[in-house]
Amino acid sequence: MESAIVRPFEASDLAGAAAALIAVHASDGYPVEGVADPEGWIQSASVLAAWVGEMRGEIVGHVSVMRPQGVDAATMWMEQSGDDEEHVAVLARLFVVQDARKHALGERLMRAATAWAQEHGIRLVLDVMTKDASAIRLYQRLGWVKIGEATHSFGDDQRIDAVCFAAPDA
Numbered sequence: 001m002e003s004a005i006v007r008p009f010e011a012s013d014l015a016g017a018a019a020a021l022i023a024v025h026a027s028d029g030y031p032v033e034g035v036a037d038p039e040g041w042i043q044s045a046s047v048l049a050a051w052v053g054e055m056r057g058e059i060v061g062h063v064s065v066m067r068p069q070g071v072d073a074a075t076m077w078m079e080q081s082g083d084d085e086e087h088v089a090v091l092a093r094l095f096v097v098q099d100a101r102k103h104a105l106g107e108r109l110m111r112a113a114t115a116w117a118q119e120h121g122i123r124l125v126l127d128v129m130t131k132d133a134s135a136i137r138l139y140q141r142l143g144w145v146k147i148g149e150a151t152h153s154f155g156d157d158q159r160i161d162a163v164c165f166a167a168p169d170a
């Protein structure tokens with residue numbers, strides 16, 4: 001496979017990232033809450049920074065760093081570490097389309113986000129659904145530490161098990 005570029009998200013990437021998300025939802029059921037508004041899910045006021053993977057002009061992957069409000073892993077980390085909200089953010093919206101997987105694009109997107117967080121003195125945390133096994137393997141391979149478990153609620157009273165991770169020390 002031709003290698004992909006990882007670069008900061010630009011406004012003109014939104015439609016391509018939304019198309020990639022719809023494909024990932026069809027193949028993996030991610031995100032569990034569905035993709036009724038893919039552009040709104042990717043781009044919101046909570047996003048602090050984001051990156052895309054691009055191959056031959058197409059968006060094939062995405063990750064963002066988001067404010068910590070309402071995320072189980074962020075609450076857990078702040079309780080466990082004593083860090084305040086200014087120093088914690090959430091690695092979120094990580095996805096790579098199926099055809100571009102297993103070429104370290106997920107890893108490179110993670111590294112872009114973690115480098116940004118380190119530059120800003122921010123600890124990254126994340127929630128991942130227990131069913132998303134390849135994502136969990138990726139986090140563990142990069143040294144992320146499990147800090148707890150949670151139940152994620154979505155839709156009409158639906159619930160799903162999640163695991164909470166924190167990035168390792170720089």
Ligand SMILES: CC(C)(COP(=O)(O)OP(=O)(O)OC[C@H]1O[C@@H](n2cnc3c(N)ncnc32)[C@H](O)[C@@H]1OP(=O)(O)O)[C@@H](O)C(=O)NCCC(=O)NCCS
Nearest residue numbers: 028030094095096101102103104105106107128132135137
């Ligand atoms: C999780 C996800 C982003 C990983 O993307 P990816 O680009 O395939 O990630 P990587 O290539 O870095 O790693 C995936 C695997 O490929 C392997 N790999 C990486 N480079 C490779 C190479 N050159 N040759 C062979 N294998 C390689 C990795 O070792 C890893 O192996 P594993 O599955 O046995 O653990 C992707 O599977 C995805 O989008 N899943 C659905 C959405 C999701 O779960 N998102 C996370 C929500 S919290």
